Amino acid sequence: MKRDFLPVTAKEMRQRGWDAPDFVYVTGDAYVDHPSFGLAIISRVLEKAGYRVAMLPQPDWHSCEDFRRFGRPKIGFLVTAGVIDSMVNHYTAAKKPRSEDAYSPGGKAGHRPDRATIVYCNRIREAYGNLPIAIGGVEASLRRFAHYDYWDDRVRNSILVDSGANVLMFGMGERSILRVAEWMAGGKPYEEMRIPGTCVMASEIPEGFIPIASVEEVAADKRAYAEAFKVQYDQQDPVRGKPIAQPHGRKVLLQNVPDMPLSERELDEVYALPYMREYHPMYEKVGGIPAIDEVRFSIASVRGCFGACSFCALTFHQGRIVTSRSRQSIVEEGRLLTKQPGFKGYIHDVGGPTANFRKPACDKQLRCGACKERQCLFPTPCKNMKADHREYIDILRELRSLPGVKKVFIRSGIRFDYLLADKQSGFLNELVKYHVSGQLKVAPEHVSPNALKYMGKPKVEVYNDFVRRYRQVNEQEGLKQYLVPYFMSSHPGCTLEDAIELAVYMKRTGQHPDQVQDFYPTPGTLSTAMFYTGIDPRDMKPVYVPRDPREKAMQRALMQYSKPYNRETVVAALKKAGREDLIGWDKDCLITPYERRTAEKKTVVGNKTGDAQKRREKASVNRIKSVDKRAERPPKHPPKGGKPNGKGRSSR
Numbered sequence: 001m002k003r004d005f006l007p008v009t010a011k012e013m014r015q016r017g018w019d020a021p022d023f024v025y026v027t028g029d030a031y032v033d034h035p036s037f038g039l040a041i042i043s044r045v046l047e048k049a050g051y052r053v054a055m056l057p058q059p060d061w062h063s064c065e066d067f068r069r070f071g072r073p074k075i076g077f078l079v080t081a082g083v084i085d086s087m088v089n090h091y092t093a094a095k096k097p098r099s100e101d102a103y104s105p106g107g108k109a110g111h112r113p114d115r116a117t118i119v120y121c122n123r124i125r126e127a128y129g130n131l132p133i134a135i136g137g138v139e140a141s142l143r144r145f146a147h148y149d150y151w152d153d154r155v156r157n158s159i160l161v162d163s164g165a166n167v168l169m170f171g172m173g174e175r176s177i178l179r180v181a182e183w184m185a186g187g188k189p190y191e192e193m194r195i196p197g198t199c200v201m202a203s204e205i206p207e208g209f210i211p212i213a214s215v216e217e218v219a220a221d222k223r224a225y226a227e228a229f230k231v232q233y234d235q236q237d238p239v240r241g242k243p244i245a246q247p248h249g250r251k252v253l254l255q256n257v258p259d260m261p262l263s264e265r266e267l268d269e270v271y272a273l274p275y276m277r278e279y280h281p282m283y284e285k286v287g288g289i290p291a292i293d294e295v296r297f298s299i300a301s302v303r304g305c306f307g308a309c310s311f312c313a314l315t316f317h318q319g320r321i322v323t324s325r326s327r328q329s330i331v332e333e334g335r336l337l338t339k340q341p342g343f344k345g346y347i348h349d350v351g352g353p354t355a356n357f358r359k360p361a362c363d364k365q366l367r368c369g370a371c372k373e374r375q376c377l378f379p380t381p382c383k384n385m386k387a388d389h390r391e392y393i394d395i396l397r398e399l400r401s402l403p404g405v406k407k408v409f410i411r412s413g414i415r416f417d418y419l420l421a422d423k424q425s426g427f428l429n430e431l432v433k434y435h436v437s438g439q440l441k442v443a444p445e446h447v448s449p450n451a452l453k454y455m456g457k458p459k460v461e462v463y464n465d466f467v468r469r470y471r472q473v474n475e476q477e478g479l480k481q482y483l484v485p486y487f488m489s490s491h492p493g494c495t496l497e498d499a500i501e502l503a504v505y506m507k508r509t510g511q512h513p514d515q516v517q518d519f520y521p522t523p524g525t526l527s528t529a530m531f532y533t534g535i536d537p538r539d540m541k542p543v544y545v546p547r548d549p550r551e552k553a554m555q556r557a558l559m560q561y562s563k564p565y566n567r568e569t570v571v572a573a574l575k576k577a578g579r580e581d582l583i584g585w586d587k588d589c590l591i592t593p594y595e596r597r598t599a600e601k602k603t604v605v606g607n608k609t610g611d612a613q614k615r616r617e618k619a620s621v622n623r624i625k626s627v628d629k630r631a632e633r634p635p636k637h638p639p640k641g642g643k644p645n646g647k648g649r650s651s652r
Contacts, residue, residue, distance in 0.1 A: 003274045005033055006043055006055045008282065010070055013054055021054035022046075022075045023181070026067070026120050027137075028089075028112035029082035029103040029291075030283055031057040033276040036295040038137060038173075039080060044273040045174050051075075051181060057280075058104065058111045061119050064127035072131065075185050077124050078177075079165065080137030081116035083291075085523060087151050090114060093520040095151060106287035114151075121163040132184045135159070136169035136177070141317050142524030144170050144199050144255060145232055145246055146215035148225070148532035150521040155219035155532075158246070158253045160199055166190045168199040172303060172318055174270055176259050196238070197259030202252050205245040209254060210235065214247035222533040223540070229529040230537040236316055239369030261304055261323040268329040271300070277340065294348065297337050298411075301330050301395070302352035306361040306376040307415055309445075310456040311491065311519065311527040314353055320370040322357045327391070331398050338404040345405060350396060351412025356419060356427065358392050361385045378456045381421045389419070389427035400434065410435045416442055416466040417458040432473040436481045440470070443486040446494065447505045454493030454530065454543065460505070485511070489555040490546045491519040492530035496577050499555040503570075503590055504582070506559070516559040518552060561590045 007013040008031060013021060025043055033040045043053045054073070059066040067077075082089065082103055090098060090109065097109070104111040113119040117139050124133055143159040160168040167183075167190055169176050176197035183193060191202040205211055210231060218225040228246070235241040238258040246253045262270065277296070279289040304322040305314045314320075330350065337343055349355070360366055361376040362384040376382050399408045410431065419427060431440075446452050447460040467483060474481050487506075489499060506512070521528040530536055530543045546552055554573035557566040570591050574582050582590045 008055050020071050021073050022052045024054050024056050024073045024077050026056045026079045028116040030289045031055050031280040061113045064123045067123050067127045076132030079120045079135045081139035085139045086116040093518040102291040105283045107290040118163045121165050133165040134167045135165040140168050141170035146218050147523050161248050171197045196257050199255045202254050209243045209245040211245050226533045226535040226537040237369040261321050264326050267325045298349035299333050305353040308375045313524040316524040321365050324358050327395050334399045347408045349411040354415050355410050355412035387421035389425040393430050409437045417462050433477050439482040439484050441484045445488045448498035448501045451494040451498045488517050490552045492545045493543050499558045503558040503561050
């Protein structure tokens with residue numbers, strides 16, 4: 001069969017000789033047939049298994065007509081909101097609408113509704129009644145239990161309840177989609193489904209399921225919410241995890257056990273499917289799909305992350321067990337990239353959630369699962385962890401040697417604490433010499449021990465050691481390459497004093513970030529549970545949460561203390577914290593007592609005084625808006641393997 005895009009119109013479907021598709025795949029993203037997009041992987045997996053799949057990208061949701069485009073599918077509908085939760089895609093951390101959407105034609109927002117999964121399912125029900133619907137993707141995966149919704153500022157039902165779908169698939173679904181498709185085709189009762197990686201609704205709690213507080217209880221009692229989240233968090237392991245049941249009114253949400261990650265062979269097969277590696281040509285006239293630009297010449301080599309940062313949703317979606325593709329599979333894709341139109345000799349990335357993870361953290365993870373009460377890297381690296389970059393180095397060297405390849409970059413997150421734990425491979429030297437494109441992005445996130453404790457990140461001393469060694473290797477190689485550290489403000493547990501400690505660190509180390517990031521409470525993370533409840537579910541102790549908009553503005557401004565437009569806010573923050581010692585002319589002070597002015601005279605224009613000052617103030621406000629807009633953009637490329645990351649950097 002000729003390699004081509006799957007049909008997006010009834011005409012294209014008929015040209016294939018189909019009277020109707022088996023599945024209509026509804027997605028909130030534009031149709032990009034590239035393995036960095038989950039919709040491309042799932043549709044190609046189904047195609048390989050013999051199913052007929054028609055694609056319905058970004059349908060008009062204002063009526064049900066567009067959902068009738070292909071007629072009634074023989075089996076049912078598959079629905080996803082896209083690579084990113086639709087609310088995160090639409091709104092900044094300040095709940096302001098975004099004007100851009102990298103996953104839509106021309107990069108323009110407005111091509112999908114809020115809460116896209118629910119809206120799409122409602123339209124399908126309007127068009128076809130009880131036709132089977134399966135939902136999946138990041139939005140469904142991370143909202144599978146009763147969950148706190150930042151935009152509504154309340155606890156919402158499981159998305160399976162609100163969407164009215166028959167089954168929800170969570171995690172990476174290549175294996176579960178085939179089992180679910182067979183179940184749907186067979187017409188079996190969904191209440192009886194026990195497929196790993198799925199959720200269904202039932203009338204009672206089956207034997208062997210762990211019951212947790214109902215949606216009514218967690219909505220009324222924040223302690224009950226924290227306790228329920230702890231059970232969910234502990235059981236998200238495919239080896240030792242148990243199924244969970246949560247009552248929703250007269251029904252019960254059943255989460256079956258998470259599915260095992262794909263093996264090396266299975267991953268190789270998935271990435272060898274006949275992707276077009278391009279957006280559908282129907283988008284060409286409107287400027288294409290910007291999200292493909294960063295991944296077009298990148299290679300997704302790994303899945304999963306044992307970093308387990310508190311603010312990252314990977315634990316709930318891909319899990320803590322790392323698996324990877326074979327060396328042969330990765331190199332073969334590199335060879336394929338060299339033959340793609342527009343390739344100029346640069347492979348932009350070879351990585352995933354965390355680029356320098358290659359295998360499970362220790363030998364026992366595939367037998368016993370990830371430890372329930374112990375993290376692999378936090379607060380210090382586990383003694384059983386195997387830090388070894390040798391295979392990764394060999395793969396990178398082989399990619400560099402391919403004809404036509406000039407440079408191989410690593411732009412996914414690098415865990416610097418894991419890198420430092422490897423005492424033998426010399427990966428840092430290899431990284432600096434061959435794989436940095438002028439600057440390396442890393443994510444210490446904070447420097448205060450108190451803030452780092454709640455974030456699940458290593459001590460600042462570890463980061464400082466990495467900075468020292470990175471600079472040392474650059475000097476040895478005669479290179480001038482820089483570090484771009486990411487820091488976060490207003491994370492649960494982070495006080496104004498912690499924010500000042502970070503600002504002092506930035507002053508001492510000469511850092512002046514142009515972009516900063518406020519904590520964003522996205523579904524499915526430990527940090528979001530802390531934000532909502534004011535409780536750390538791990539020990540049920542109270543957590544300080546910076547909620548007041550004024551304090552959040554102070555924490556944010558302190559990260560950019562040197563910006564003139566932040567001056568008044570920084571002064572107010574220092575006075576509130578009793579740190580007037582940092583206001584002065586000393587070299588260690590963050591800000592001076594007053595601004596130096598070259599002229600104190602008022603400007604008179606058109607018989608009105610102060611016009612020039614008003615113009616300066618207006619320009620300052622516009623700069624603030626511009627910086628805020630840049631800082632809060634969603635990631636411009638999807639996380640590798642079509643998985644979520646929320647902010648695009650949370651796994652580092």
